[in-house]
Amino acid sequence: MAARGCGGVWCRVLQRGPGGSCSASRPRRAVACNARGGAVPLGQSGLAPWAAVVGLEIHAQITSNSKLFSGSQVQFAAPPNSLVSFFDASLPGTLPVLNRRCVEATVMTGLALNCTINKKSLFDRKHYFYADLPAGYQITQQRVPIAVNGSLSYSLCKDNKMSQMVTKTVRIKQIQLEQDSGKSLHDDARSQTLIDLNRAEGQLRVDANISVHHPGEPYGVRTEVKNINSIRFLAKAVDYEIQRQIKELENGGTVLNETRAFDSKLGCTVPMRDKEGKQDYRFMPEPNLPPLILYDAKSLPANVNHQQVVNIDWIHERLPDLPSVKRAKLVELYGILPEHSFTLVNEDGLMDFFEDVVKQTQMKPKKVIGWILSDLLSHLKQHSLTAKESPISSFLLADLLNLLENGDISSSAAKQVFEELWKGEGKTPLEIVKEKQLELIQDQEELEQICQAVIDEREKEVMAIKGGNEKVINKLIGLVRKATRGRANPLLVKQILEKKLSE
């Protein structure tokens, strides 16, 4: 079966009161932060405040060449049942053999999430009958997983403002290795289900566990919500379920310990059928896999074959920079804003693009970033492209920015050139500038003439400016720009106009 790492994440969404101590005489408005950091009233006003507890179970498929316990290959979109070994088909007499790369991947993930890596971890069997589980059990790590007690810091924008970022921490309960199931394809027309034993769908799957309680009281009964297919739906499902539970409890009802499915069309959770009572998985140690022993530099025995052991310290040394470190470096090195570093790191390939441009241009990184984050990124998003697929290479963009920086063109002209470059017709920025005659007018006299012409035309505005309304000069500047088709340096124009108007 394909490899799968599974992490448990617990976060508390706390309610925020209006501040100060709790006073019984004053009705308190119970509020909480939603995923976007905005205040959301929990429950009806005047009633006791609620706190929600959310736990996420995340299934992430490990990128490896072969599956976790069998030697069969892993390949995206292979024909159904073409990558199934004897072990995957659960033929009698076959035994699991642990994939080293999967263990390393799990250790790397554990280290990246500040977990304690268990030097000895165990494998277990979790039994249930389902068509996509040929052996009738799944090999997992229920008793002692590879990594435990980690944490992840993340930033939340308050009120949707990137400038107001709050850092929060979420606890990682554990990371365990487990077998993936097969893929089920339901054919309702013929009342049948087809099973593909290559591997399950979806590189990342999430189940959410939600409960609510009054602060100070014990945790409430939790429900599990499945069938969540995106991060956006995850937020919706969690918000909905919190509200549903609160409403239920405030109306005197109870929350059942059940599994619910998220209906993305209706935006709500519904009970899943066929769940009578809780499943007893009859956990049992997996007898065919001895305990997994991991070593570090201290405990590594001498004379051991490097190929035969996994050394935690060796993996630690080779961890790439984590995102938070990358972001901090960007801010320090280039003087960009923290919120900009997020976008750079989060968009695939964008950081490299940015750094390449910076290397090739005289323009300061603080100015370059604007071009990257607004002009380039918006175009990429519009056309669903990644930075690597950009029709404008970092070289071309650097070239363009150099023209701008040297004062050869105005910024509005540069934007026009940008649009032309985007067409990807192979022209250089200089060629486009020449073709469209976008060079800044360097001739002072010519500029003065144009400015004078505008002043002569716009008596009303001139009167307003002379009367003290200074902002109106921007309108004149705009008119000059129009007249020059963007070829006038706005600062220079302003200077000339001001000089003329003060005469």
Place this chain on the structure above:
Amino acid sequence: MLKGYISPYNATVVQKLLDGGAVLLGKTNLDEFAMGSGSTDGVFGPVRNPWSYSRQYKEKIVPRSDSEPENSNWVITGGSSGGSAAAVSAFTCFAALGSDTGGSTRNPAAHCGVVGLKPTYGLISRHGLIPLVNSMDVPGILTRCVDDAAVVLGSLAGHDPKDSTTVQDIFQPFALPSLTDVSKLSIGIPKEYHAPGLSSEILAVWSKAADLFKNAGAKVVEVSLPHTHYSIVCYHVLCTAEVASNMARFDGLEYGHRSDMNKSTESMYAATRREGFSDVVRGRILSGNYFLLKQNYEDYFVKAQKVRRLIANDFVKVFGSGVDILLTPTTLSDAVPYVEFIKEDNRTRSTQDDILTQAANMAGLPAVNVPTALSGRGLPIGLQFIGRSFQEKQLLTVAKWFEKQEMKYLLCIQILQISGYTHHQKDEFQTSSGERC
């Protein structure tokens, strides 16, 4: 359940034999899924012990009544690898493979008068062995003499990357030395193996064997394995739990028997398993699932694992006190007639018959049955040697020495008189090591 199923791959042990030039003569009968101690619960019917047709046995039978049909008092082979033991005993092949989880190789070896070796757990690959109890199963070796067993062991033992429970150490095949001086040997006689139900005949043979060692200069001491009497119950819990787990894959979906019931996946599973499994198997699955329930897990499964540790420690202590090999009976009696055997159910029989053999599986130790004598009814009696982990060489060396002693020699001559083979045909039955059996 696996009727008509042809495995698309060879087990490692089979492949090793084929690679070594062995000729596969056939597959043998057994108790279904290796559950049983008589080889009577197989889909193809019960296995008949070749000794049922030997002159020794026939001479001793007292016909019960005239109305009884001729062949109604044939005896069982023991089990569960009875077919393999019978094949070797009847001279149809040089050696046969079996499995040993609670004695399934040694038990039929004793009843059929052949050598049955249970190797140390982790020495021989289980890849391709349909598991009964993964933590106790080993492939078993059945041959007519100890030297042959050593030869087969030499070609099978060693690390297999496909089986993560095999040890990494490199295995060196060995030839067995011919021991002449046993004065440095210490033989332990565990008193708990004087079990209730042990026939007086076997007790006498056991005693005589101990004396044989003593008279030859070896140190023979009584030892104690105090947790022996817990082993059957412990075994039942662990065995049924693993069985329940291992049998979960037989659902008719990927291979094997599939029921015609197709109203829903679940009903198909249920019908397939009801049709495909015998009562014995289903009984064990139900018990096993019971023990694995969350509310029972601590009280049964975990407790049994703890008891298992105690049983294993008994052996560690004894071997640590200077004892080299343990000598015990293999079975409680000689082979019983089939009509007697089936009067009790499989579970009861297994409980009774496994008692002398399955502690070695609990502890993962190597053990071997050596045919020793004939009973008053003309049927084989064997004795068991249990050795230290991975000390097969020492174990088999001692076994070979014992084999050569007078007791065994008596047995040998009589084997050649099965079904009227006469004295002058003795020369044909030479073993691979060239020694006359």
